Amino acid sequence: DQQVKQNSPSLSVQEGRISILNCDYTNSMFDYFLWYKKYPAEGPTFLISISSIKDKNEDGRFTVFLNKSAKHLSLHIVPSQPGDSAVYFCAALAGGTSYGKLTFGQGTILTVHP
């Protein structure tokens, strides 16, 4: 069963506008959430994270929102730039003895047009 879901395979936005990427999860044990960005033929790079005790975390142009009751998180990129075009993966981590085992969503391909 897919415990972390990104239901939009792709998203296309204009440069300068907002990009919103969504992610849903089903496992209530998840308490830490991360977003990774991946270019073709490269490994994923960490972008931003949020703990379950928060509902928002901001880092420059990137903001992640967490709605625990809805088991939903989103990544906002404002303003979007062509260099942001990549695959974005949402990931979740359960605390305790998970040994840092991340569960990933399917990914969303973001294309930012100049």
Next chain:
Amino acid sequence: DVKVTQSSRYLVKRTGEKVFLECVQDMDHENMFWYRQDPGLGLRLIYFSYDVKMKEKGDIPEGYSVSREKKERFSLILESASTNQTSMYLCASSLQVWNTEAFFGQGTRLTVV
């Protein structure tokens, strides 16, 4: 900076061959992971290790084994490569502290023909 290095960027192997994918990290991380990435399926965990000589199955371990003889090195072994193991393989490592990110290598694109 954390560095996770995978031994090959691209590999082409024949069906039935034994394949070794090597991964080395230089930040003294306790945890190491092997994932595979396939279109529409995201990253799926094959195996992970939380200590030297310790290994745990992930979500899709069938057809794979791993070895961790030293803390910095984690090897993925395809015992008898098959075409459905054609994929992008990604190694990662992380500290064994509460809620921290994993760092990934550059990936190995394996094609089995």
